[in-house]
Amino acid sequence: MGILRLPPRSPAFTSLTTAHVSHLRALLSSPTSLLSSLDGSATNDDLTAFNVDWMGKYAGKSQVLVKPKTTKELSTVVKWCHDHNVAIVPQGGNTGLVGGSTPIHDELILCLSNLNAVRSFDPVSGILTAEAGIILEQADSFLASKGFIFPLDLGAKGSCQIGGNVATNAGGLRLLRYGSLRGSVLGLEVVLPDGRIWSGFSGLRKDNTGYDLKQLFIGSEGSIGIITAISILCPRRPTSTNVAVFSVPSYAACLKVFSQAKAHLGEILSAFEMFDATSYEAVKKYGGGGTGRNVFENESEGPFYCLVETGGSNTEHDSEKLSSLFETLLSDSLILDGVLAQDASQAHNLWQIREECPSALSAAGKAYKYDLSVPVDKMYEVVERMKERMESLAWVGGKVKDVAGFGHMGDGNLHLNVVATEFSEEVQSAIEPFVYQLTAEYNGSISAEHGLGAMKAPYISYSQSPASIELMKRLKKTFDPKGIMNPYKFIL
């Protein structure tokens, strides 16, 4: 995808040898916990799934993968790396979009998959304590069996890991309802860059004894420590859920629909998502695993669509609230049409339209993808101005098929896609850094929820002041003076 400009390998880090691998292996309880092409325990092909991200955009050349089975074991490995100046990339489900979880060069890959136990769950407080390598969907299924819900949901739930979710401060589909992980994560266990285990665990909802160190690790993308377990406050699972999709005549009307949804649905509003006609057309054509999807009859289609979800504790009350919203939206002509799911399967199908936007746009062409935070009232202007730029270059219909926008409107989080016919330096240079300048102009953030990783590290100054960047560098230095943790990314 375009040309990646990545930093060169630092000579400060040790190049691992067969001798190193056998030292490392001696620290581990099981021979299956280390795979390396250096000692023949793996081929380079075996390591590809860990060296390359799922988009195929970032490809490292690590020859050593370690999958510790306990925090203690992981801590021993990190201490060894620290003592031997070995660079490390921690890896969860490897579902990131910014090249944060794969090696840039030959960093040792520390995979969290084998740390996957639920340590405890307290049904009175709703506090779950679990290891980092649990798949998000598995954690949520476990909680569902207890009547609770994981306060985070996102498209990659079937493969992303909860440790990675916290390390990247993932946002997702229900932040509107359950808030940020910064509020719901109550404690962390972290292996520090020198191998010490920091137990910042808590079964407590409140703790005001000093700086809240765990906040430094949330969203730190493995740059100052490796999260090995989390404790998190989980809400009761809603017993009543409704999903509706509306077609909307304009973005201005989407804003009014959002206001009305907040007013009528109040405390039961659990998601408010938006996608534009270009995204919808892509899903119609390429969604449903390639067979396509449709919700609206042609005469009811509009330039915009809003998906509204409610989650409550009383089916009758929730339906009444939703009906009252529906009536207002129709009588105020804020929507062209609407579909209300009649059962769980229809609800799932409506969600699929929104959730398939990214993959459908990728199927429609070569999609340049940007995850931006913009004040909600101006959010769609970013899409329009990007389209104007492509039009001014006379590329639309040629090099560029279309420009699309969808995202978590309730949180002002836009996913902007420029769908080109080819990935090329010419197209990329027309988009970047223009897209970041545009975002800065709206006082937005160049990364709403995906993080910086390798992709956006060079552009941090579009969202952070020199004073902030200087403080961040000081923090990185304070925690990881040797710089071995996930180098070449995040804070350069």
Next chain:
Amino acid sequence: MGILRLPPRSPAFTSLTTAHVSHLRALLSSPTSLLSSLDGSATNDDLTAFNVDWMGKYAGKSQVLVKPKTTKELSTVVKWCHDHNVAIVPQGGNTGLVGGSTPIHDELILCLSNLNAVRSFDPVSGILTAEAGIILEQADSFLASKGFIFPLDLGAKGSCQIGGNVATNAGGLRLLRYGSLRGSVLGLEVVLPDGRIWSGFSGLRKDNTGYDLKQLFIGSEGSIGIITAISILCPRRPTSTNVAVFSVPSYAACLKVFSQAKAHLGEILSAFEMFDATSYEAVKKYGGGGTGRNVFENESEGPFYCLVETGGSNTEHDSEKLSSLFETLLSDSLILDGVLAQDASQAHNLWQIREECPSALSAAGKAYKYDLSVPVDKMYEVVERMKERMESLAWVGGKVKDVAGFGHMGDGNLHLNVVATEFSEEVQSAIEPFVYQLTAEYNGSISAEHGLGAMKAPYISYSQSPASIELMKRLKKTFDPKGIMNPYKFIL
């Protein structure tokens, strides 16, 4: 209150002179922004309200009070202090309970009261940007006029300031519903210890570009910078509110009432508070401004009381949910009796019973007060074990009148009061550090929401590991190498 063991004055800090005061005065736009007993612009008596906390427990001897009118002015003052090694204590509403906002010796007092403008409010996103010195109640009234609510409420709302609330990570009455400030505060403006203004502002709900620096300042009690403005996400104000108080036969039953309240009220539960009979008796006798208060007929009184508040968007729906809770509680014999407020004035009166617990217990004797976080299922054991200790010393009915507990049960936050006849070293030594050891035994926190300040700084090791304390010291040193910010407190 007992004997305060406070650190001696550090010789590293400059003692201010008349010459310093005139230099400082020249930096300010208004002569009323600096009060000092050194140049006769104030008497020592004038400064007492700023030198002494509201409980009269901590008394500093500062001779200089500065009240800047703008962030720029405040930054100039801090830079001057930094260059001249002058120690600073930032002060908001001075309503804290741990001696965090008054000088210990002769630190310059930097008062935030004059920084009190609302900078902006966006009714689409609910984001308020406002200066630190605004009184919490005023901020909430402003939001009420727009149909929104400040996501924090606490007893001192009439005098505490929102900057101080954030600097101490205040919890309060509705954390159960609106979550921690760590989730709702979106951005901060902070004057750093060297006088630079750090603008970590955001009108954005999501921003994943680097370490979340603002989290370091939330709850840092003025130790690494002075919060001058905040941006915060405010929810819609509930249009329907109900308050009920139940008398409950045991703490085990309180736990079941809490579970049932969560199950029946779901998303509309906005507060769940508990107080014991000792607290209630004190309110009956000393509440209502001294005239006393009563809720229950004698035959309905119990050893425990739970206050439940709902906040929703539909009166009828909310009443139905509350009735269904009431029926279950009565049919399962989980409560002895219950009172449901019929109007706003009755709701206010019910809240007053709970809110007057601290002052009524102080009126009942000399009350040693502790703010502890304990897993909710064991919360009341701490009160019982403290009472046992006082009984084992044969003090109950003598030196100690009683031991009482109340608090934010929904958050596992206990306010423990030991009501003595006199403050004495003997009684204090029997309580401390026993109370902290006890809390540690339950894996609790010695400060749930009040912070460390001067009072609990020496006891941090009961709640934080050596590794955590070491990291905190490194952070303090990184941000404030001269140690001028709020010295003798927090992290020693």
